[in-house]
Amino acid sequence: MDRVSSERLKSAALELGFTTIGVAPAETIPQALQYYSNWLGEGYQADMEYLETHQPLKQHPGHLLEGCQAVVAVSLNYYQEPPERDGKIARYALGRDYHKVIRTKLNHLSKAIQDEYPDALNRACVDSAPILDRAYASLAGLGWFGKNTMLIDSKRGSWFFIGLLLTTVPYELDAPSVGGCGNCRKCIDACPTGAIKILGDRYAVDSRHCISYQTIENKGPITEDPDGWVFGCDVCQEVCPFNHPRESQPLRAERTVEPGFLLPLAQRLRPEISEPEWDEATQGSPIRRAGYQGWLRNNQRIT
Numbered sequence: 001m002d003r004v005s006s007e008r009l010k011s012a013a014l015e016l017g018f019t020t021i022g023v024a025p026a027e028t029i030p031q032a033l034q035y036y037s038n039w040l041g042e043g044y045q046a047d048m049e050y051l052e053t054h055q056p057l058k059q060h061p062g063h064l065l066e067g068c069q070a071v072v073a074v075s076l077n078y079y080q081e082p083p084e085r086d087g088k089i090a091r092y093a094l095g096r097d098y099h100k101v102i103r104t105k106l107n108h109l110s111k112a113i114q115d116e117y118p119d120a121l122n123r124a125c126v127d128s129a130p131i132l133d134r135a136y137a138s139l140a141g142l143g144w145f146g147k148n149t150m151l152i153d154s155k156r157g158s159w160f161f162i163g164l165l166l167t168t169v170p171y172e173l174d175a176p177s178v179g180g181c182g183n184c185r186k187c188i189d190a191c192p193t194g195a196i197k198i199l200g201d202r203y204a205v206d207s208r209h210c211i212s213y214q215t216i217e218n219k220g221p222i223t224e225d226p227d228g229w230v231f232g233c234d235v236c237q238e239v240c241p242f243n244h245p246r247e248s249q250p251l252r253a254e255r256t257v258e259p260g261f262l263l264p265l266a267q268r269l270r271p272e273i274s275e276p277e278w279d280e281a282t283q284g285s286p287i288r289r290a291g292y293q294g295w296l297r298n299n300q301r302i303t
């Protein structure tokens, strides 16, 4: 198959505000599937059952888009300074719901592809489809897997989201990312609950212990001390040297997801907020995922 230039695709993506873009082959990644299966085998998914149910579909991008020829991966930087408040909120939640933000941009990118290739079929995936997002993003050159399991871009750190656009256009491929943490184990030592484990020759997050899982996805009682976090957790990224390029410089920030969206919201989200007020205040915010009862539960731990 003759591959076609991705030059116009890439400039369209950067114009849309994506931080980086790369192209991976629409192929099975056996190592990643094996690792994923081992991860499930350990029970590290906690009660996120969909991660198990979707496993068979994750074998090949062609299961999601017939005739898929390339997996276009994009990143979107989201770093911003967290607001001063009791009860820490993870930085990824300091903007509008990233699923919507990225999907809208990917739909525009899809349109740009179809302007050039009218017969192209595309499918946007932002956590929404059963595909190994980080594995394809890594093959597309967006970053390598750190010990904290975050995808790390050697130049930009890890404060970015990932989105994928499956396409029938055979775009030319990018080189996979290369890099590694070396002997550094700051994230492992800093994790308040010891959630980063060794799995074979790699590292893995055991969701059952991860504060992010406990405060966002867990529908039952909290079983770990969330260490002052009321929504998500950023400790394993805060301590990562790739997020601190030089001691004297602030963490790297490029384009953020609508900065300032949360700051008023962060003040409104008091621990004793009423349900109607919660409902109104969290429209379009990732924090809504915890649910009102979850929010009250998380806040009980800090008051």
Ligand code: B12
Pocket (backbone or CB within 6 Å): 029, 031, 032, 033, 035, 036, 039, 048, 051, 090, 091, 092, 126, 127, 128, 131, 132, 133, 134, 135, 136, 138, 139, 145, 148, 149, 150, 151, 152, 158, 159, 160, 161, 162, 163, 202, 204, 205, 207, 210, 212, 213, 217, 231, 232, 233, 234, 236
């Ligand atoms: C389930 C989930 C969680 C769970 C489990 C986390 C985990 N580490 O697995 C919980 C709720 C704990 C969680 C927490 C967070 N999450 Co989350 N989460 C997901 C989700 C939906 C699935 C991840 C998954 O499949 N995990 C299972 C493990 C096995 O997969 P993996 O760690 O990616 O492992 C891969 C590699 O090891 C790779 N691999 C192994 N061998 C090989 C070999 C080769 C050659 C290659 C290429 C790859 C490869 O393959 C594995 C399978 O893909 C993804 C979105 C998505 N659909 O992918 C977001 C995602 C991973 N989360 C994200 C974020 C931002 C977070 C938080 C930072 C949020 C917060 N501040 O609270 C924390 C970070 C905690 C942490 N250190 O992971 C981002 C990460 C972006 C990035 N730069 O990496 C994602 C990609 C969402 C997005 N669209 O941007 N998350």
